[in-house]
Amino acid sequence: MIEVERLAKKYGELKAVNDLSFKVEKGKIWGLLGPNAAGKTTTMRILTGFLPATEGKASVAGFDVFERPDEVKKITGYLPEVVPLYSEMTVSEFLTFVAAIKQVPSSRRKEALGRALEVSGLASVKNRLIENISRGYKQRVGIAQALIHDPQILILDEPTIGLDPAQIKEIRDLIKSLKGEHTIMLSTHILAEVTQTCDGVVIINEGRLMASGSLEELTTSFGGKEGVVLKLKKGHEEAVFAFQEIPGVDRVSRQDSELTIEWVRGKDLREAVSGLAVERGWGLLEMRPVAINIEDLYLRIVSGGAEQ
Amino acid sequence: MRNIGIIARKEVKTYFTSPIAYVVIFVFLVLVGFFFYSIISWFNSKSIEIAQNPYYYQQININQMVYAPLFNNMSIILLFMLPLLTMRLFAEEKKAGTEELLFTSPVHVLQVILGKYAAALVVLAAMLGLTGLLSVFTFLWGNPELVQILSGYLGLFLMGASFIAAGVFFSSLTKNQIVAAISTLGTLLLFWILNWATYFIPGIWKDVLNYLSASQHFETMASGILDTTDVVYYLSFSFFALFLTHSVIQSRRWR
Numbered sequence: 104m105i106e107v108e109r110l111a112k113k114y115g116e117l118k119a120v121n122d123l124s125f126k127v128e129k130g131k132i133w134g135l136l137g138p139n140a141a142g143k144t145t146t147m148r149i150l151t152g153f154l155p156a157t158e159g160k161a162s163v164a165g166f167d168v169f170e171r172p173d174e175v176k177k178i179t180g181y182l183p184e185v186v187p188l189y190s191e192m193t194v195s196e197f198l199t200f201v202a203a204i205k206q207v208p209s210s211r212r213k214e215a216l217g218r219a220l221e222v223s224g225l226a227s228v229k230n231r232l233i234e235n236i237s238r239g240y241k242q243r244v245g246i247a248q249a250l251i252h253d254p255q256i257l258i259l260d261e262p263t264i265g266l267d268p269a270q271i272k273e274i275r276d277l278i279k280s281l282k283g284e285h286t287i288m289l290s291t292h293i294l295a296e297v298t299q300t301c302d303g304v305v306i307i308n309e310g311r312l313m314a315s316g317s318l319e320e321l322t323t324s325f326g327g328k329e330g331v332v333l334k335l336k337k338g339h340e341e342a343v344f345a346f347q348e349i350p351g352v353d354r355v356s357r358q359d360s361e362l363t364i365e366w367v368r369g370k371d372l373r374e375a376v377s378g379l380a381v382e383r384g385w386g387l388l389e390m391r392p393v394a395i396n397i398e399d400l401y402l403r404i405v406s407g408g409a410e411q
Numbered sequence: 412m413r414n415i416g417i418i419a420r421k422e423v424k425t426y427f428t429s430p431i432a433y434v435v436i437f438v439f440l441v442l443v444g445f446f447f448y449s450i451i452s453w454f455n456s457k458s459i460e461i462a463q464n465p466y467y468y469q470q471i472n473i474n475q476m477v478y479a480p481l482f483n484n485m486s487i488i489l490l491f492m493l494p495l496l497t498m499r500l501f502a503e504e505k506k507a508g509t510e511e512l513l514f515t516s517p518v519h520v521l522q523v524i525l526g527k528y529a530a531a532l533v534v535l536a537a538m539l540g541l542t543g544l545l546s547v548f549t550f551l552w553g554n555p556e557l558v559q560i561l562s563g564y565l566g567l568f569l570m571g572a573s574f575i576a577a578g579v580f581f582s583s584l585t586k587n588q589i590v591a592a593i594s595t596l597g598t599l600l601l602f603w604i605l606n607w608a609t610y611f612i613p614g615i616w617k618d619v620l621n622y623l624s625a626s627q628h629f630e631t632m633a634s635g636i637l638d639t640t641d642v643v644y645y646l647s648f649s650f651f652a653l654f655l656t657h658s659v660i661q662s663r664r665w666r
Contacts (some may be wrong), residue, residue, distance in 0.1 A: 120596035151515040154664060175516040183515075189421075191429050203417045204516040248512065 104129040104257060104286040105150065110159035112145050112310075119145040121310040127303070130283050134301035135290040138405065142310035143290035144184055147260050151181040163256055176322070177206055180249030184239055184260040187248070190234035194225055194244055197233060198251055202380040205252035215251050223247040223277065246277065246315075256283065259289040263296065275300050294401055306404050314404045322368075322400060327367075330365035330393040331373055336386025345383065349375050363393060414518045418526025420641070421502070423533050432534050433497050439488060439538050446484040447545050450477050473555045474635055482563045482633035485542070486626075487534075489571050490603060494595035496534055497578025498588040500527045502661075505586035520660050524579065524653055529574045539567055559635025566632025569645035570625065572598055576652035583656045 105127040112120040113213050115360045120142040122356040127133045150161055152172040159168065171345055187313040198219055202212045220226045223243045228236050233244060241367055242262070249257055262278065278300055281287060291297065295305050298318065307390055335342060339357060346355045346364050349402040352363045368373050373390075380387040426432035449591050454477050460465045504510040513523055544563075549555050577598055582591040606624035609617045625648070627643040 148511075155510055173517045179515070181511075181515045183508060183511040185511075187507065187509040188513035189425070189507070189509060191425055196424075200417070200421050200515075204414065204513070204518050206517050225435065261549050346490055 104164055105133075105288060106160075106162045107150070108144070108160040110146070110161055111157050112142075112149060112154065113157045119122070120149070120156075120307075123307065123310065123312050125305045125312060125315045127286060127288055128307075129165075129286050131302040132278065132282050132287040132289065132300055134289060134297040134304040134402070135307065136292070136294070136304050137290075137307040137313075137402070138292055140309075141292075142308045143292075143307065145310075146307070147181070147183075147258050147288070147290060151179055151258055152176055153181075170184055177252070178191045178255045179207045180252065180254035182249045182257075182262055183261045184264070186245035188233045188241060188244060189230065193230050193232055194236070194240075194247075195220075195229045197244065198247055203249045206330065207252050217254065219247040219251045222250060224273075224283075240272060241271075242266060242270070243248055243277075244275070245352045250281070255286060257285050257287045257289075258342050259287065261291060262289055263291070263293070263387065267340065269297055284343065293352055306401065308405045321404075329368045329370075330363060331376060332359055332389075332391050332393055333362045333376065333380060333387065334389035335380065336360075336363065336388055338385040345379060349379065359387075365393065414522040415529065417618065418518070418523055419529040420532070422530030424535050426496075431499075432537070433535065435492055436538050439492055440541055441483055443486050444480075444545070445540050447477075447481055447542075450480055450484075451548075452635065465562065473549060473553050476558045476564055477549065478555065478560055479634045482567060483629070485539075485567055486570055486629050486633070489538075489567065490599050491596065493531075493535070493571060493574040493590045493650060494578050494581075494599070497531055497575050498582055498592040500579055501549045501582040501656075502532065502588045502591045506553065506588075507589050509543050509664065514664070521657055524583075524660070528531050528575060528579055528653060531579070532572055535568065535571045535575060539564055541573070547623045556635065562635050562637040563633055566629060566641065569642060570629055570632075573625070573645045573648035573652070576649035576656075580652045580659070583659045 107126070107380065108124050110120055110123040111346050122147065123142070129340065135146060137143050146152065146365060149156045150163060152168055152175055160166060160169075160207055163175045164178055168175050168176075185245075185364050189200075192200065193308060195216060199212055202215050203209070207215050220229055223246050225240065225243055225247055228240055233241065236244070246262065248258070249259065258276070263274050266274065275296070278287060278289065282302075289296075289300070301318070303315070303317040305314040333342075339360060339362065342362060343355050343357050346362065349372060351370045352364055353367060354361045354363075364376055366371070377387065377390060415580070422599075454473070457476070460469055461471055501510070504513060514520070546555070546560060573597075578595045579599070581595040582588075582595070585591050602623065602625040604624070604626070605620050606627045609620050612620060622644070628644045631638050632641055
């Protein structure tokens with residue numbers, strides 16, 4: 104759905120994006136992850152036709168961004184990093200105006216407005232001036248304006264920045280609910296955002312591609328392990344050694360009453376582990392899979408790239 | 412064309428939902444009303460004086476003695492006020508980040524420029540249109556020439572349109588509205604007084620400066636004479652300023 108090939112953008116001498124290539128499949132949510140000033144916003148501005156690239160190609164839904172910008176703009180919804188709002192307008196007026204410039208025919212604008220208000224939970228503030236609504240609502244208006252023309256593709260630049268935790272969760276849920284119908288690309292420098300909302304990720308640093316793929320692919324190729332975390336009632340010391348004896352187990356570590364048991368990806372040792380715990384009567388209280396440690400992964404990828 | 416209309420409608424609405432348009436129109440009308448009153452008073456006393464002499468009586472002309480100076484005064488007021496009307500047009504979009512919304516929508520840069528230009532022209536038309544009320548009095552108690560008045564208004568509108576175009580251009584250069592207003596005002600003022608330099612500059616430059624001077628072209632129009640040279644001057648001034656605006660916006664995005 105989104106294809107980027109050897110993209111580069113220079114601002115004078117500064118290379119904001121350098122030789123970047125990736126693909127995003129239809130109906131998925133992809134994260135564009137990178138530290139600050141990694142080139143995320145520039146990449147998104149190029150994809151939405153706001154900035155031209157210096158080199159390379161980018162296409163959205165088969166339309167080349169540089170040759171057919173109007174086609175791309177019609178099917179793309181974009182939330183820039185600074186939410187573009189006309190503060191002197193009411194929420195409804197603003198969204199109606201955006202619908203008009205996104206070429207929604209006037210007969211369908213009312214319907215589009217109703218849908219956008221509903222999806223983004225803005226019905227209660229629709230007649231208020233934008234300057235008078237809270238930060239969280241403004242962010243929602245930003246998402247609503249990106250959605251108003253029912254675009255196939257949504258490009259969201261840091262959609263949860265500056266919000267409180269409850270608002271962040273709401274916006275993430277909103278984004279997840281849009282998946283399927285829309286192909287979504289969101290940029291972030293928050294790792295948790297990627298694990299919680301995205302199907303795949305493009306990691307960039309200093310304008311270069313560091314890694315891209317689904318989360319599973321990345322953890323596999325960058326040496327991620329599988330494992331479980333066990334919570335035991337007693338016998339912790341003994342258990343650490345006993346679990347190490349199970350063939351295939353790589354590493355056992357203990358933190359208070361919780362034991363983390365890791366093995367090489369592909370082997371499923373959950374049965375053996377739980378069986379042993381029950382057999383020895385350590386009192387198995389809890390067992391959960393080890394979360395993919397995206398922080399480790401990210402640091403490994405970003406620093407690994409820098410060494411190249 | 413449809414897109415120009417959408418942008419223009421939105422801008423007109425912004426002008427009239429914020430106090431900008433009301434304040435500009437109100438202040439303009441107060442000043443014009445004051446000038447009108449003083450000129451009419453002067454005209455009255457002069458008329459009574461002249462009426463004693465049957466020879467000069469033929470020469471009393473309300474178009475030349477009231478409207479011409481009034482239009483000249485109005486043009487100066489416009490020169491000072493229109494930059495305040497245009498300063499926000501692009502500067503504010505840039506400051507608020509809304510240009511990113513505009514230019515990632517399927518709307519062309521030219522359509523945005525023309526839409527904003529048209530919106531400011533609407534406010535200008537409202538300003539000039541409301542001063543038409545003054546003519547109710549001159550027509551009730553006098554007999555001015557309508558055609559001359561209308562051509563004076565057309566001149567004011569064309570001149571105002573060129574001022575607005577210059578304002579749009581300077582607004583596209585900066586995100587600071589004050590900077591936009593002051594550069595517009597300075598430039599317009601310079602164009603206004605350009606012909607003053609003709610007193611000490613000889614030869615061909617004298618003609619060039621005279622042609623470039625905005626006030627030179629307005630003088631004939633204020634007295635109700637419509638000359639194509641003047642119309643062409645104001646139209647090309649507007650065209651050139653809007654063309655520059657387009658280049659500025661395009662080039663900034665290509666840098």
